[in-house]
Amino acid sequence: MRLLKDALARRAMAVIAALPGLLVLFIVIGLFLRSKAILGVEPLSRFLFSSAWSPMKGEFGLLPFIAGTMWVTLTALALAVPVSILTAIYLSEYAPRWARRAAQPVIDLLAGLPSVVYGAWGVILVVPFVGNVLAPLAGVYSSGYSILAGGIILAIMTFPTIIHVTLEVFASVPRALREASLSLGATKWETTRHVVLRKGAQGILAASVLGFSRALGETMAVLMVVGNVPSVPRSLFDPGYPLPALIANNYGEMMSIPRYDAALMMAALVLMLIVLAFNVLARGILIRVERKVR
Amino acid sequence: MNALAANHLGRRKRTDLVFRVLAAASAVMVLLALLLILGTILWKSVPALSLSMLTRTPKGGFYLGREGGILNAIVGSVYLALGATALALLLSLPVVLYLNVYKGRTSKTAVWTRFFLDVLWGVPSIVIGAFGFVIMLALGLRASLLAGILTVALLEFPIMSRAIDEVMRLVPRELKDASASLGATRFETAVKVLVRQTAPGILTGVLLAMGRGIGDAASVLFTAGFTDRVPGSLADPAATLPLAIFFQLGTPFPEVQERAYASAAILTLIILVISLAARAMNRKVNRHVVK
Numbered sequence: 001m002r003l004l005k006d007a008l009a010r011r012a013m014a015v016i017a018a019l020p021g022l023l024v025l026f027i028v029i030g031l032f033l034r035s036k037a038i039l040g041v042e043p044l045s046r047f048l049f050s051s052a053w054s055p056m057k058g059e060f061g062l063l064p065f066i067a068g069t070m071w072v073t074l075t076a077l078a079l080a081v082p083v084s085i086l087t088a089i090y091l092s093e094y095a096p097r098w099a100r101r102a103a104q105p106v107i108d109l110l111a112g113l114p115s116v117v118y119g120a121w122g123v124i125l126v127v128p129f130v131g132n133v134l135a136p137l138a139g140v141y142s143s144g145y146s147i148l149a150g151g152i153i154l155a156i157m158t159f160p161t162i163i164h165v166t167l168e169v170f171a172s173v174p175r176a177l178r179e180a181s182l183s184l185g186a187t188k189w190e191t192t193r194h195v196v197l198r199k200g201a202q203g204i205l206a207a208s209v210l211g212f213s214r215a216l217g218e219t220m221a222v223l224m225v226v227g228n229v230p231s232v233p234r235s236l237f238d239p240g241y242p243l244p245a246l247i248a249n250n251y252g253e254m255m256s257i258p259r260y261d262a263a264l265m266m267a268a269l270v271l272m273l274i275v276l277a278f279n280v281l282a283r284g285i286l287i288r289v290e291r292k293v294r
Numbered sequence: 295m296n297a298l299a300a301n302h303l304g305r306r307k308r309t310d311l312v313f314r315v316l317a318a319a320s321a322v323m324v325l326l327a328l329l330l331i332l333g334t335i336l337w338k339s340v341p342a343l344s345l346s347m348l349t350r351t352p353k354g355g356f357y358l359g360r361e362g363g364i365l366n367a368i369v370g371s372v373y374l375a376l377g378a379t380a381l382a383l384l385l386s387l388p389v390v391l392y393l394n395v396y397k398g399r400t401s402k403t404a405v406w407t408r409f410f411l412d413v414l415w416g417v418p419s420i421v422i423g424a425f426g427f428v429i430m431l432a433l434g435l436r437a438s439l440l441a442g443i444l445t446v447a448l449l450e451f452p453i454m455s456r457a458i459d460e461v462m463r464l465v466p467r468e469l470k471d472a473s474a475s476l477g478a479t480r481f482e483t484a485v486k487v488l489v490r491q492t493a494p495g496i497l498t499g500v501l502l503a504m505g506r507g508i509g510d511a512a513s514v515l516f517t518a519g520f521t522d523r524v525p526g527s528l529a530d531p532a533a534t535l536p537l538a539i540f541f542q543l544g545t546p547f548p549e550v551q552e553r554a555y556a557s558a559a560i561l562t563l564i565i566l567v568i569s570l571a572a573r574a575m576n577r578k579v580n581r582h583v584v585k
Contacts, residue, residue: 002482003479005481006479006481006482009481009484010392010396010480010481012388013388013389013391013392013396014392014396016385016388016389016392017388017389017392017393017403017407018407019385019389019451020389020410020411020413020414020451020452020455021406021407021410023410023414023451024410024413024414024417026425027417027421027422027425030425030428030429030432031421031424031425031428033428034431082320083320083323083324084320084324086316086317086319086320086321087317087320087321087323087324089313089317090314090317090318090320090321091321093317094314094317094318095318095321099321103321103325105569105573106324106325106328107324108569109328109566109569110327110328112502112505112506112509112565112569113331113509113562113565114508114509114510114511114536114561114565115509115510115511115512115536116509116511116536116537116558116561117331117509117539117558117561117562118331119540119543120539120543120554120555120558121330121331121334121335121558123543124334124335124338124555125330125334156327156331159327187306187307187309187310188310188314189309189310189313190306190309190310192313210416213416216418217416217417217418217420217421219418219419219420219511220511220512220536220540224540244418244512247420247424248420248515251427251515251516264424265424265428268420268421268424271418271420271421272418272421275417275418275421276413276416276417279412279413279416280413283409283413287405287409
């Protein structure tokens, strides 16, 4: 009787354990089935590389949105990666123990804040800052609702991801290696640069890629500050219109215009595939790093 | 010669100092960003924050600056998060127990399942939302509390699983062996030993996932709908706090926007309480834990 229960539980759990893999597959298939309708009408290349976006006329070019996504994400990453890695270096190499312990809740909290709260903060502070301070400094006009504002907020939102993974990578570098370097007379920074950073290089790359894919899919916070103008941006102070914002903004009317819903689902599918590719890449690197350390 | 060496050492020490300061400054900047965000939201919320915000539903013309509160959104968010968290736990626990009791640490199944959980964690919530919408249409549901719960459960599932998995992996082998040597089946070991041993960790994981679920807006945009009433059943549409903030901020009226900041402060406080509770639980609920 007890053995039977055990066998039953084993079967049931095995089925549920297959769920994560199946879900990833289902998401891709589900989105594909809903977006198939658009493929019959327009070739994929036109869909991806045309910048004509007017749903009323049946033109669905995703280029402005893909470009907007890339601009915002790369801006965020350029800001976030150096700060995050330096912070991780400070916490793992220089900081006293109390600072290290105090940092954990700060990072958790940054990761836990809802994206609408980031967005609301962006509207209050970052948008006016970009519009009234940074843009005049750069000698251009900007309403503040811009790629740069989105990038700044996204950068703060990706801090926790990059810092957390980088810290774990640093922690996996053996103490003895650092001590060997220090005992040869190297300064703390030289040890960090030649031992910790070199050993952790792959891990840092993976952390950045994870941060990148996290930033890529962020929706509400960016949507609230980036301006949402469907044209390819030319500078940091231009407004942009990233893919997630496109999907979120048009959910209301998508059922009333023919093929609109299929186009939006296609946008979701494109986003999913890009993020999937980067995630698989980053996780692959991390698994290899973990194995090498063991 | 000596002077040259000393000069060289001096430069190396200066470089060290420069990077020490730079690294510390970065850390301080991250802390300041958090404080600035919390401070701004709380400060901006003061003018509109009142008890009636918490206890009343929106009255006519609420989004034009008239009377009312956001009770509908608070209750909606709580229902949604509770339902989704329960559902996610129902999925997470079997997965994690299976990996840790029936499968070895390095078995192929375990490695791949963890990999897919990580990938699933990385799927943007707007994509989860779009997928929830696809499921909703396939099941013939309308935008409702139920559809929202299903979608948010999907969002919470990988977060919760990975968090619980992290603590279950730390359970010493000996404990499982001891249970087995007493004649317990693996299922009994899983339920009576592993779950008890990791109870604090499970609770932390559950709260972590719930915090994520309650704050997410993009996934419920398509699926939960929005309404001024408190939902009465699973089939009713439900308002959520994040969306309430988003919609209020989208109006051109300053009074309504102030209320959006107040709503954001309320949401932030809820998240703070949940994350503090997660930390406190972690220390407290370890009665059954064998050290």
